[in-house]
Amino acid sequence: MPPGQRSETVHRANLSAIVRELHGHQSMSRTELVVRTGLTRSAVRVLLGELVAGGLALEETGRPEGGPGRPSRVVRANAAGAHVMALEVSVDSLAAALVGLGGKVEKRVRLERPRGHFEVDEVVADLATLARQVLDREGLPPAPTSAIGVAVVAAVRRRDGFLPLAPNLGWTNQPLGDRLFGALGLDVPVFVANEADLGALAEIRRGAAVGERDIVFVSGEVGVGGGVVIDGRLLRGADGYAGEVGHMGVNPNGRLCGCGSVGCWETEVGERALLRRVGHDVDGGRPAVDEVLAQAEAGDERVLAALREVGTWLGRGLATLVNIFNPRLVVLGGLFGRIYRFVEAIVADQLERLALPGARDNLRVAPAALGIDAPLMGAAELAFEPILTDPAAWLSTPPLLATA
Amino acid sequence: MPPGQRSETVHRANLSAIVRELHGHQSMSRTELVVRTGLTRSAVRVLLGELVAGGLALEETGRPEGGPGRPSRVVRANAAGAHVMALEVSVDSLAAALVGLGGKVEKRVRLERPRGHFEVDEVVADLATLARQVLDREGLPPAPTSAIGVAVVAAVRRRDGFLPLAPNLGWTNQPLGDRLFGALGLDVPVFVANEADLGALAEIRRGAAVGERDIVFVSGEVGVGGGVVIDGRLLRGADGYAGEVGHMGVNPNGRLCGCGSVGCWETEVGERALLRRVGHDVDGGRPAVDEVLAQAEAGDERVLAALREVGTWLGRGLATLVNIFNPRLVVLGGLFGRIYRFVEAIVADQLERLALPGARDNLRVAPAALGIDAPLMGAAELAFEPILTDPAAWLSTPPLLATA
Numbered sequence: 001m002p003p004g005q006r007s008e009t010v011h012r013a014n015l016s017a018i019v020r021e022l023h024g025h026q027s028m029s030r031t032e033l034v035v036r037t038g039l040t041r042s043a044v045r046v047l048l049g050e051l052v053a054g055g056l057a058l059e060e061t062g063r064p065e066g067g068p069g070r071p072s073r074v075v076r077a078n079a080a081g082a083h084v085m086a087l088e089v090s091v092d093s094l095a096a097a098l099v100g101l102g103g104k105v106e107k108r109v110r111l112e113r114p115r116g117h118f119e120v121d122e123v124v125a126d127l128a129t130l131a132r133q134v135l136d137r138e139g140l141p142p143a144p145t146s147a148i149g150v151a152v153v154a155a156v157r158r159r160d161g162f163l164p165l166a167p168n169l170g171w172t173n174q175p176l177g178d179r180l181f182g183a184l185g186l187d188v189p190v191f192v193a194n195e196a197d198l199g200a201l202a203e204i205r206r207g208a209a210v211g212e213r214d215i216v217f218v219s220g221e222v223g224v225g226g227g228v229v230i231d232g233r234l235l236r237g238a239d240g241y242a243g244e245v246g247h248m249g250v251n252p253n254g255r256l257c258g259c260g261s262v263g264c265w266e267t268e269v270g271e272r273a274l275l276r277r278v279g280h281d282v283d284g285g286r287p288a289v290d291e292v293l294a295q296a297e298a299g300d301e302r303v304l305a306a307l308r309e310v311g312t313w314l315g316r317g318l319a320t321l322v323n324i325f326n327p328r329l330v331v332l333g334g335l336f337g338r339i340y341r342f343v344e345a346i347v348a349d350q351l352e353r354l355a356l357p358g359a360r361d362n363l364r365v366a367p368a369a370l371g372i373d374a375p376l377m378g379a380a381e382l383a384f385e386p387i388l389t390d391p392a393a394w395l396s397t398p399p400l401l402a403t404a
Numbered sequence: 405m406p407p408g409q410r411s412e413t414v415h416r417a418n419l420s421a422i423v424r425e426l427h428g429h430q431s432m433s434r435t436e437l438v439v440r441t442g443l444t445r446s447a448v449r450v451l452l453g454e455l456v457a458g459g460l461a462l463e464e465t466g467r468p469e470g471g472p473g474r475p476s477r478v479v480r481a482n483a484a485g486a487h488v489m490a491l492e493v494s495v496d497s498l499a500a501a502l503v504g505l506g507g508k509v510e511k512r513v514r515l516e517r518p519r520g521h522f523e524v525d526e527v528v529a530d531l532a533t534l535a536r537q538v539l540d541r542e543g544l545p546p547a548p549t550s551a552i553g554v555a556v557v558a559a560v561r562r563r564d565g566f567l568p569l570a571p572n573l574g575w576t577n578q579p580l581g582d583r584l585f586g587a588l589g590l591d592v593p594v595f596v597a598n599e600a601d602l603g604a605l606a607e608i609r610r611g612a613a614v615g616e617r618d619i620v621f622v623s624g625e626v627g628v629g630g631g632v633v634i635d636g637r638l639l640r641g642a643d644g645y646a647g648e649v650g651h652m653g654v655n656p657n658g659r660l661c662g663c664g665s666v667g668c669w670e671t672e673v674g675e676r677a678l679l680r681r682v683g684h685d686v687d688g689g690r691p692a693v694d695e696v697l698a699q700a701e702a703g704d705e706r707v708l709a710a711l712r713e714v715g716t717w718l719g720r721g722l723a724t725l726v727n728i729f730n731p732r733l734v735v736l737g738g739l740f741g742r743i744y745r746f747v748e749a750i751v752a753d754q755l756e757r758l759a760l761p762g763a764r765d766n767l768r769v770a771p772a773a774l775g776i777d778a779p780l781m782g783a784a785e786l787a788f789e790p791i792l793t794d795p796a797a798w799l800s801t802p803p804l805l806a807t808a
Binding site for chain 1: 559561568569576617618630632634635637639640641642643644645646647648649651652653654655656657663664665666720721723724727728729730731732757758760761762763765766
């Protein structure tokens with residue numbers, strides 16, 4: 001390989017290392033950046049100069065994140081320098097957010113929907129409307145958007161955003177990525193991924209799992225999704241469909257699942273299972289869950305008993321996942337994060353009984369820190385990935401203007 | 405980084421690429437090596453020269469592996485240039501092999517043992533005896549051995565070969581790696597790993613999964629072990645205990661497992677489950693399994709019905725694994741490889757019903773190609789890893805003489 005090429009490769013990798021650090025932290029001193037990247041002080045100075053000139057970084061006087069002492073020169077990501085659009089399709093709601101580099105949420109909208117199945121056409125049209133709303137900056141030109149990330153409660157073929165199966169949306173074989181690319185008219189790439197995968201990504205970058213390399217993120221809603229990170233990499237599988245932990249077979253004498261199988265984990269621990277166990281309408285949705293949690297809060301024994309049952313099954317399934325993945329941390333998102341304080345002891349007890357020593361010895365379990373927005377924030381992270389990987393390409397390309 | 409250092413790093417990486425290719429194939433032409441490694445012809449010539457001088461490669465006249473036409477110059481790994489010792493501790497037998505670079509098995513011994521629990525002291529002493537047997541070359545000086553790889557039916561802390569739990573051996577908290585290092589007296593590193601992990605490694609390198617990057621290897625014996633390869637990397641987990649698929653909870657009303665849990669997959673599909681279903685002594689071991697398979701062969705309806713039950717549970721558990729990992733290939737080892745032709749249809753049917761579309765669409769299931777020796781061959785591959793990763797270090801160090 002000619003020396004020039006190798007040197008350009010190194011240059012791109014070093015720029016990437018700096019942009020990743022800036023994106024992942026609020027601000028830091030140059031010295032911190034030197035320590036974190038392992039680059040020399042002079043290399044950091046030169047590269048930061050390029051990033052500031054290209055609009056991706058800012059240098060200013062301030063207090064480094066978390067640092068003591070008097071204000072000094074700090075560097076930070078320039079949120080205005082690069083934006084992405086994040087979209088989310090969950091069972092109960094649609095959401096959109098415009099997010100700037102560094103994770104700054106410029107604008108966010110969420111549209112609650114009545115429970116039920118919607119046509120893809122309708123969902124795509126609604127998402128396009130939400131996208132226009134977050135791009136609208138009241139008279140200002142629309143923010144240039146480099147990419148679109150989409151979180152969806154479905155198995156997703158990552159290559160092109162095709163959904164072979166979304167039982168909880170009632171969809172099969174939908175080219176969601178292509179449909180959104182057409183409907184949004186932004187002429188930027190659309191990346192689609194499973195909602196739980198993106199929740200895991202967000203929790204690792206900015207939530208309960210910062211600094212961890214081996215986690216299992218399990219999100220309970222109507223469906224139960226999993227996002228698994230192994231040695232810092234998201235588990236995708238051969239075609240991008242991995243992590244469907246809601247469809248572990250846990251009860252051969254159990255209930256029919258939306259996927260067509262019987263006794264899947266989500267039939268024992270998903271939202272409908274909780275509502276069923278307390279005698280509620282299983283399709284009561286978030287209002288019903290809110291009511292159930294309020295009853296638990298008030299000490300309603302029937303609800304607490306139902307939560308113990310859910311907690312027992314939650315612990316059983318987690319034990320299987322711990323035996324399979326030996327993670328350092330299990331993060332419980334969505335419904336599971338909300339019920340965690342009622343089921344913490346029973347989950348710990350099940351893990352103690354059913355998970356293997358070794359795998360369970362250094363295990364922590366924690367509720368998600370980002371709450372309901374974890375998948376949406378993960379969709380933004382997905383869309384930032386090209387800029388984080390190769391900021392040089394972004395610097396050499398004039399920002400694309402939004403055409404919406 | 406100074407230019408000299410970078411250049412040395414590249415040199416090591418390129419040597420590694422060549423040694424890995426030679427190790428993985430019987431022989432090839434220089435041109436094939438150029439194509440496979442992406443290195444220039446002149447770089448390959450120089451690096452091969454170093455490897456031939458250092459005793460790791462041979463150039464000779466012959467026919468390239470699988471190639472047509474007349475003999476020409478071919479290169480191959482020099483089996484005599486570097487040896488490793490492979491050891492195996494399974495429930496029914498102990499084994500040892502001396503393996504040369506390129507995977508040549510110089511000598512192999514297997515000691516069948518009556519079923520039952522053995523003291524660690526006894527197993528370590530027996531393995532040391534087997535090791536001396538395979539090192540003994542009848543008057544010749546012992547082959548220099550660069551490392552020892554050990555496959556064991558246990559959860560293994562990979563860092564130091566500590567076993568927190570081996571229910572099917574009756575062991576807890578055993579420092580097997582340290583014990584073997586002391587007993588063998590070879591003064592070379594001892595690497596210990598789970599038997600199914602090593603079976604997966606061997607099947608990927610030399611068996612049913614050559615060329616695959618996403619596989620689940622599931623091996624049935626008394627216990628059921630899993631070795632999972634994700635995008636070419638073995639799943640290890642935070643502490644090296646991952647892949648314990650035998651301890652997925654599949655039947656809440658099931659039987660007590662050796663691990664202390666209830667309804668683990670291995671209680672439904674392991675060797676004892678098969679023998680139980682046909683009314684045999686569950687501890688009959690390999691002779692009993694041989695007898696059962698002979699009866700199946702002869703069309704014994706009771707045995708075939710038992711195999712259908714095992715096959716159903718096998719398919720159920722595999723569906724869970726397919727939903728979680730979305731592998732391209734499931735390789736069935738040990739008992740599962742032996743019964744596969746009797747249960748192939750029922751396993752395929754269960755996967756069709758219970759695995760999600762997407763994950764199952766491009767899935768293949770195949771019996772292991774290496775049979776009972778897969779873990780032992782995987783142990784050899786584990787021990788070769790340092791030489792494959794950094795052959796330069798090996799070339800610069802005089803071979804260690806075996807002291808056994």
